[in-house]
Amino acid sequence: MTLETRRVGPEAAAEVLAVVKAAFADRPVLDPPADALAETEDSIAAMLALSGGLLVLDEGRPVGALVLDPVDDDVYLRRVSVDPGAQGHGIAHRLVRAALLETARAGARRVRLLARQELPRTIGFWRDLGFIETGRHAPYVEMARPAPVVVDVPGADDMRDLGRRIAGRLAGGDVLVLSGELGAGKTTFTQGLGEGLGVRGGITSPTFVISRVHPSLGDGPALVHVDAYRLGGQAELDDLDLDTDLDEAVTVVEWGTGIAEGLSEARLEVRITRATGQADDGEADRAVDPEADPRVVELDGIGARWLDTDLRPID
Ligand SMILES: Nc1ncnc2c1ncn2[C@@H]1O[C@H](COP(=O)(O)OP(=O)(O)O)[C@@H](O)[C@H]1O
Ligand SMILES: [Mg+2]
Structure with missing residues (x-):
C-alpha cells in the first residue's frame, strides 16, 4: 500500500461519497439508520464547501475520508469512513491524525464527534485516540478531545x-x-x-x-x-x-x-x-x-x- 492523505474540497465529493457509502454499507444496521446512508454527492459537496475534508488514497484509489465541520471554536469530524476492503492498514488512525493537525493549524480549540452508542468498539477506538465522552443524546454519544x-x-x-x-x-x-x-x-x-x-x-x-x-x-x-x-x-x-x-x-x-x-x-x-x-x-x-x-x-x-x-x- 502506498498511502497519501490529501486535503479536499467539494470537487472531491464523488470520491468522498464512494468511501462513505462503502464504509457505512458494511456497518451493522442501526435504528434509526446512520445519516451517512442518505448522503448524496450534492449533500457531501455542500459539507465540503464549508471547510473541506480529508481523503486517503492508496495508489490513487480513495480508501478513507472524513469531513471537517467547524462549529464555534471547535471542529466536528463527520462521516469518518474507511473502505472495508482497506481496513487493518491504519487508515483510520492516519485520517484522524491528519484531522487533528488540520484542526491545530486552523487554531480550533477542540475536536468533537458523535458516535452511535450501539457501537462500543467505535467508541473504544475514539477513546484510544484521546477522545472523552462529553454527553449522551440518544442515539449518539458525544465525544471530544482538545485539538493539539x-x-x-x-x-x-x-x-x-x-x-x-x-x-x-x-x-x-x-x-x-x-x-x-x-x-x-x-x-x-x-x-x-x-x-x-x-x-x-x-x-x-x-x-x-x-x-x-x-x-x-x-x-x-x-x-x-x-x-x-x-x-x-x-x-x-x-x-x-x-x-x-x-x-x-x-x-x-x-x-x-x-x-x-x-x-x-x-x-x-x-x-x-x-x-x-x-x-x-x-x-x-x-x-x-x-x-x-x-x-x-x-x-x-x-x-x-x-x-x-x-x-x-x-x-
Ligand atoms: N529552537 C530551539 N529550541 C530548543 N533548543 C535549541 C533550539 N535551537 C538551538 N537549541 C539548542 O539545542 C540544545 C537542546 O538541548 P536540550 O534541551 O538539552 O535537549 P534534550 O533535553 O531534548 O536532549 C540546547 O543546546 C539549545 O541551546
Ligand atoms: Mg534532556
Whole structure:
C-alpha cells in the first residue's frame, strides 16, 4: 500500500461519497439508520464547501475520508469512513491524525464527534485516540478531545519562553511527557517551565540522577523532573517512588513516551521535532542568527484535565 492523505474540497465529493457509502454499507444496521446512508454527492459537496475534508488514497484509489465541520471554536469530524476492503492498514488512525493537525493549524480549540452508542468498539477506538465522552443524546454519544497546539520555536530562548508560558496553565498533579530526539530541546523547555513555576533552578539534563525535585520558591507546586532515558520501563519508574509528590507537583518526564502513561490518567504530551521543509531564502537569515535551529512543538493534552485548558499562544 502506498498511502497519501490529501486535503479536499467539494470537487472531491464523488470520491468522498464512494468511501462513505462503502464504509457505512458494511456497518451493522442501526435504528434509526446512520445519516451517512442518505448522503448524496450534492449533500457531501455542500459539507465540503464549508471547510473541506480529508481523503486517503492508496495508489490513487480513495480508501478513507472524513469531513471537517467547524462549529464555534471547535471542529466536528463527520462521516469518518474507511473502505472495508482497506481496513487493518491504519487508515483510520492516519485520517484522524491528519484531522487533528488540520484542526491545530486552523487554531480550533477542540475536536468533537458523535458516535452511535450501539457501537462500543467505535467508541473504544475514539477513546484510544484521546477522545472523552462529553454527553449522551440518544442515539449518539458525544465525544471530544482538545485539538493539539502547534508552535514554531525558532531558537533556544523561544523554547524557554514557551515553557514559561505553559507554566501559567499548570497546576499541581499535572504530568507532562516530553518527546524528541537527543538535543531536541526537552531540557531547555523544562528550564522555562521551572522559571514560570518559580521553582528552585539548576534544571539540567540529569546525567547521573534519574529524577530531581525542584521545590517552589513561593507557594506554587514543585517541579519533579524525570529523565527516563535510561529507565527500562514502567516498573522502574514506579521504583522511583515519586508518587508521594505527584498529586502536589508538576511532573515532567523526558523520554517518557510509553513509560509515563501509568503515572496519571491525564497527561500533556509535548512533542519536539526539528523544523523541516523551510523555504531556502538565501544566506541573509542565517547571517542574522547563525544559532537559529528551529523546532516545531506540538502540545497535545490527553484526558479530561486538558479539555478546557487553552494552550494556544496568547498574543
Ligand atoms: N529552537 C530551539 N529550541 C530548543 N533548543 C535549541 C533550539 N535551537 C538551538 N537549541 C539548542 O539545542 C540544545 C537542546 O538541548 P536540550 O534541551 O538539552 O535537549 P534534550 O533535553 O531534548 O536532549 C540546547 O543546546 C539549545 O541551546
Ligand atoms: Mg534532556
